[in-house]
Amino acid sequence: MHRSMQILEVRGLSKRFGSIAALTDVGFEVRAGEVLGLIGPNGAGKSTLFECLGGVLPGDNGEIRAGGRAIHGRERSSLMFYVPDGVAPWPEQSVRWALDFTIGFFGGRADMLSQVVEELDLGRLLRQRIGTLSKGQRKRAMLAIGLLSPQPALLIDEPFEGLDLRQSREIAAALRGHATQGRTLFLSIHQIADAARFCDRFVLLSGGRVRGEGTVQELAALAQARGASKNSGGLEEVFLALT
Amino acid sequence: MPSPKRPSRKRRPFFWLLEKEWRELLVSRAWWALLLAIGPLVGFSFIGAMRTYAELSGLNGGAAGVGEAMAPLIGVWGPTFSACELAAIFLLPFVAIRVMAGDRQSGALKLELQHNMPAIVRIAAKMLALLAGWLIAMLAPLIALALWKSYGGTLYPPELAVLMAGHLLNAGLSIALAAAASSLTEHPSTAAIVTLGVTVGAWILDFVAAVQGGWWEKAAGYTPSAVVAQFQHGLVQLDVTLIALLLIAFGAGVAAIWVRLGVPVRRRVFESLGLTFAMALAIFTCSFTTPSWDASENRANSFPEPDQRALRQIHRPLKIVVHLAQEDPRRVDLERNALSKLRRAMPEVQVQYVALTSTGLFEQTSPNYGEIWFELAGKRITDRAVTAEAILESIYSVAGLTPPQDKDDETFRGHPLAIAPKGAGAIFYFVWPFTVLVSGLLVRRRFV
Numbered sequence: 001m002h003r004s005m006q007i008l009e010v011r012g013l014s015k016r017f018g019s020i021a022a023l024t025d026v027g028f029e030v031r032a033g034e035v036l037g038l039i040g041p042n043g044a045g046k047s048t049l050f051e052c053l054g055g056v057l058p059g060d061n062g063e064i065r066a067g068g069r070a071i072h073g074r075e076r077s078s079l080m081f082y083v084p085d086g087v088a089p090w091p092e093q094s095v096r097w098a099l100d101f102t103i104g105f106f107g108g109r110a111d112m113l114s115q116v117v118e119e120l121d122l123g124r125l126l127r128q129r130i131g132t133l134s135k136g137q138r139k140r141a142m143l144a145i146g147l148l149s150p151q152p153a154l155l156i157d158e159p160f161e162g163l164d165l166r167q168s169r170e171i172a173a174a175l176r177g178h179a180t181q182g183r184t185l186f187l188s189i190h191q192i193a194d195a196a197r198f199c200d201r202f203v204l205l206s207g208g209r210v211r212g213e214g215t216v217q218e219l220a221a222l223a224q225a226r227g228a229s230k231n232s233g234g235l236e237e238v239f240l241a242l243t
Numbered sequence: 244m245p246s247p248k249r250p251s252r253k254r255r256p257f258f259w260l261l262e263k264e265w266r267e268l269l270v271s272r273a274w275w276a277l278l279l280a281i282g283p284l285v286g287f288s289f290i291g292a293m294r295t296y297a298e299l300s301g302l303n304g305g306a307a308g309v310g311e312a313m314a315p316l317i318g319v320w321g322p323t324f325s326a327c328e329l330a331a332i333f334l335l336p337f338v339a340i341r342v343m344a345g346d347r348q349s350g351a352l353k354l355e356l357q358h359n360m361p362a363i364v365r366i367a368a369k370m371l372a373l374l375a376g377w378l379i380a381m382l383a384p385l386i387a388l389a390l391w392k393s394y395g396g397t398l399y400p401p402e403l404a405v406l407m408a409g410h411l412l413n414a415g416l417s418i419a420l421a422a423a424a425s426s427l428t429e430h431p432s433t434a435a436i437v438t439l440g441v442t443v444g445a446w447i448l449d450f451v452a453a454v455q456g457g458w459w460e461k462a463a464g465y466t467p468s469a470v471v472a473q474f475q476h477g478l479v480q481l482d483v484t485l486i487a488l489l490l491i492a493f494g495a496g497v498a499a500i501w502v503r504l505g506v507p508v509r510r511r512v513f514e515s516l517g518l519t520f521a522m523a524l525a526i527f528t529c530s531f532t533t534p535s536w537d538a539s540e541n542r543a544n545s546f547p548e549p550d551q552r553a554l555r556q557i558h559r560p561l562k563i564v565v566h567l568a569q570e571d572p573r574r575v576d577l578e579r580n581a582l583s584k585l586r587r588a589m590p591e592v593q594v595q596y597v598a599l600t601s602t603g604l605f606e607q608t609s610p611n612y613g614e615i616w617f618e619l620a621g622k623r624i625t626d627r628a629v630t631a632e633a634i635l636e637s638i639y640s641v642a643g644l645t646p647p648q649d650k651d652d653e654t655f656r657g658h659p660l661a662i663a664p665k666g667a668g669a670i671f672y673f674v675w676p677f678t679v680l681v682s683g684l685l686v687r688r689r690f691v
Contacts, residue, residue, distance in 0.1 A: 104259040
């Protein structure tokens, strides 16, 4: 799959919670095989955006498009799989069962089971109940569930949350490997340094609005066009300049 | 280090989901608590009922002979299975809420709903697992049946099948209610309050019906307690059964509408209103169906067969005007002993109650109060007796029929059993809880 080929496009997505506008006219595109980072401060609307894309929350307006047309329900869920943050699904069941269930129920990738378990260092946790896992262990189990899902695009909310530096790097390498094999990854990351190290392109979200989209260079150019100094070449400076 | 194995069995997603729901039930402490409680509950009811039955049958030199009129269905099985009714009202909803709301609480719902499976299929999987769990809980009364048989008691399979079907329907109603409440609310504790609120509401409906009569009485005939009461007497009424099934489907439908996460609330409200309207129409239609079957061995819900045959010869509409107030005990006796049987034998019979007050206390001086008028083809007979025999006599008289003879051959003689329930206490109070505890530990170890 060619990396510049668009796999999905979001247009005019809005979501309100009462008087609070969580997302306003959000639009961007996701390209096949890329690692796209959704970055923004706490409360920017990252998780809300992912939940709307994953079909967990209904959006008020806007559409998700693929192949030049709006997609809904079945088409959307066959295109992308959303891995939420901060959940402990099936807490009384073992990690091994959860992975088997993902493969069996979702029609996941049984051939990748051993590889994913090894990459995420889950071997010793397979018999452990999900409810007894630590935050970082649970995150790795959730990532395994996501990686075993059959959809071509994977939306992961805070993939490095709860992981130490070594684990973050190992998992980043594993995720990169899957992207290289053609998996599209769309990651919500609030640690900009992590995002800068790992992602191909970025969507900058602040106050529920998209402030910029593109590579670091493209975003830096955008920041300069909006009056930022020429020294704002790093992602952190670009982010500060644009938000 | 355990190595991962590929899931070797090729199964449809529904069966994966069914297995998952079953596993979730097996590791649910709420279900094991229900199992733990239902044994002693059933045991207490069974032992109490058996002692009474044995005494009436002549145990310890008691009133021997009285038991000859007693049927095991009324004397033993009704009380024994009433423990299941208690469990279905007060324990099963919590098990169901645990299974239904657990996915939402843990976040599993966010993952599972990304599968294209229709929501109603997901709810059906949960309800099937819960019904299977309930069937296992029904092992307790089945043990009571086995004990009764070992004591020399007789069993009449049709009435027992009807009794168990009634309790299965009641469990289905509890599960459907809990499913709807779990999906409508954000938290299991709120779902529990809603479920108990509906249960209390049904009791209030029963109370209001007893005072007000009319449409209230008609509606109260379909509450879970009324459904169970009919089945406990060995009676299967098509309208009651259909409406109970519709209510289960309604609960499942509401649960399916509200369990979906990515659908706007307004749309879900409209869908719920549409479903409510369709169900109300279906329930209203079903309420006019009249077929019924009396599966009890002692024909507790029917007149003797010769009377049934004689009543079928009356083809003109019979009108009965009853001058008794709603709360008058004679009216209750009349309904229970005669009119409920008459409606089954003559679906065209028209019964009209006439009273100025609900208690009748201040109507006793009224000249017509207490009278029952039988009107057929322009002829009227008045009587005051409320027994089945007197009512039949009046009907034969107004219809100009000769009462059937030789009824004694048809009389149910009863199955007296003057034996104390030896060993039942040990089984229900010690063996059952111990077995449940050990099984719970082994199963949790096996599945986790």
